[in-house]
Amino acid sequence: MKKNGRLALLAIVVVLLVFPLTTSFQAKEKTPHFADEIAAILEHERLAGASVAVSVRDGATNELLFEHNGNMLLHPASSMKVLTAVAALTELGSDxxxxxxxxxDGKISKRVLHGNVYIKGGGDPTLMEAELNELAQEVRNKGIKKINGDIIADESRYDDVRLSQDLNWSDESFYTGAQVSALTLSPTDDYDAGTILVEVTPGKKAGQKPIVTTQPDVKAVPIINEAVTVAAEEQKSLKIEREHGKADIRITGNVPIGASATRSWVAVWEPAQYTTAVFKQALNNAGIDIKKADETIGYVPKKAVKQAERESMPLRELLVPFLKLSNNGHGEVLVKEIGYVKEGEGSWDAGLPLVAESTEQLGASGPLLLRDGSGMSHKTLVAANDLTSVLYHAQQQHWFTDFYNGLPVAGEKERLVGGTLRNRLGGIEGEVRAKTGSLTGVSSLTGYARTNDGDSYLFTIMVNNFIGESQTIRHIEDEIVLAILGESS
Incomplete structure (x- = not known):
């Protein structure tokens, strides 16, 4: 396994032209119908003290129709995923x-393997228990009924740096901050790789411990249940968290009798070991005697024989959960995969410069600072004008349909269609496909707006350094999009 230790501070600065910050509203020679309206929206009292940037381009010509602080460098939050997606499509391809x-390895004699079984990860963030069961069954079908050896995980495709450099340690136990490994597992088809789904339901009587189940059901993840079932009239106060720097998942608090189940996707400690433990169970369920087999981390030897393989969905399909559900883990995997495929090194250090290069090739001409692939970093900096330029040039690429189809569709209630926009901008006459972004003090929206008259617009809205309810900022973003569509009230 390639050891990088701690990541050095990574500052990818692409500087082609340095623009002065726009300190007033600017519209181009032909004032668009929405310019005055957007300017008025940006005077909202809740934006006082915040840093706001807006960029709107003509989708057909790339003409910059409106900008406010369009070249100001701001945190994009999950709008960063737009840059990661287009870089992955450029560098890896839709297929x-x-x-x-x-x-x-070793020899098979009388259906006994006198050697080890190796499971080598290829970075698949969609691998689930069902696929491990299929792989185990294929091994069984090769005539192996007993293993006199160990089960060894090979995660060497990527480096051993599990978390991006700016991730807050308080996010470490949540699915949004799951560790990145080349061998990882998702508990459900939301594909939150590196997590386990924990469900807690109340006991039958007050004073009893609540019932805890996990998906997958694996003993390798220690569950410490310190919660208590309480009377029905009491308040639920339940916490399900993995302890910082440990494998243990601790459950504390109260669960009232009759309360609904509480479900939580918890990031596991060492995803490769977790995946290997589930694979070991799969081998056992397939009828293979694995009593003497230990689980460990290592490498596949050159003389090892391939017994089974599982191939993931193509990138064009992965973009749906990645963009629509704003899956952070996918963004980080894609950065490392780009680095591995293009530079032979599966790391943020290798992948992020290539994301920056792709962004430049797709029309970004100002400085930018990229720190991860998901947008979780509070140090990533991008200009709104560069994001809309990338959106324009993406339209000329052969993979554009795959990218466009991956974006959330405003107002569409189906979760894997509307995604993070399913409850926003409902009832509009045109179509909006855009990527949302949200961090503490940060909100963004970037994408495509098309009217029923055939007009197409590209827009980016970024709001940083605000205090208060994010819902208010999202409402302001929606008002700007409605103004662009000509549908404001």
Whole structure:
């Protein structure tokens, strides 16, 4: 495994032209119908003291129709995923897949493997328990009924730096901050890789411990249940968290009798070990005797024999959960995969410069600072005008349909269609496909707006350094989009 230790501070600065910050509203020679309206919206009292940037371009010509602080460098939050997605499509291609492979070494005699089983991760963030069961069954179908050896995980495709450099340690136990590994597992088809789904339901009587189940059901993740079932009239106060720097998941608080189940996706400690433990169970369920087998981390030897392989969905399909559900883990995996495929090094250090290069090739001409692939960093800096320029040039690429289809569709209630926009901008006459972004003090929206008359607009809205309810800022963003569409009240 390639050891990088701690990541050095990464500052990818692409400087082609340095623009002065726009300190007033600017519209181009032909004033668009929405210019005055957007300017008025930006005077909202809740934006006082905040840093705000807006960029609107003509989708057909790339003409910059309106900008406010369009060249100001701001935190994009999950709008960063737009840059990661277009870079992945550029560098890897729409058909790119991830492979998980099972090997063996030693000899097979009388259905006994006198050697080790290896499971090699290819970075697949969509690998689930069902696929591990299929891989185990394929091993069984090769005539292996007993393993006199160990089960070894090979996660060497990527480096051993599990978390992006700016991730807050308080996010470490949540699915939004899950560790990144080339061998990882998702508990459900939301594909939150590196997590386990924990469900807590009340006991039958007050004073009893609540009932805890996990998906997948694996003993390798220690569950410490300190919660208590209380009377029905009492308040629920339940916490499900993994302890910082530990594998233990601790459950504390009260669960009232009759309360609904509480479900939480918790980031596991060492995803490769977790995945290997689930694979070991799968081998056992397939009828293979693994009593003497230990689980460990290592490498597939050159003389090992391939026994089974699972290939993921292509990138064009992965973009749906990545963009629509704003899956942070996918963004980080894609950065490392780009680095591995293009530079032979699966790391943020190798991948992020290539994301920056792709952004430049797609029309970004100002400085930018990229620190991760998901937008979780509070240090990533991008200009609104550069984001809308990338949106324009993406339209000329052969993979554009795959990118466009991956974006959330405003007002569409189906979760894997509307995504993070399913409850926003409902009832509009045109179509809006855009990526949302949200961090503490940060909100963004960037994408495409098309009217029923055939007009197409590209927009980016970024708000930083605000205090208060994010819902208010999202409402302001929506008002700007409605003004662009000519549908404001």
């Amino acid at each position: 790119h897949t991830f492979k998980t492979t099972v090997f063996t």
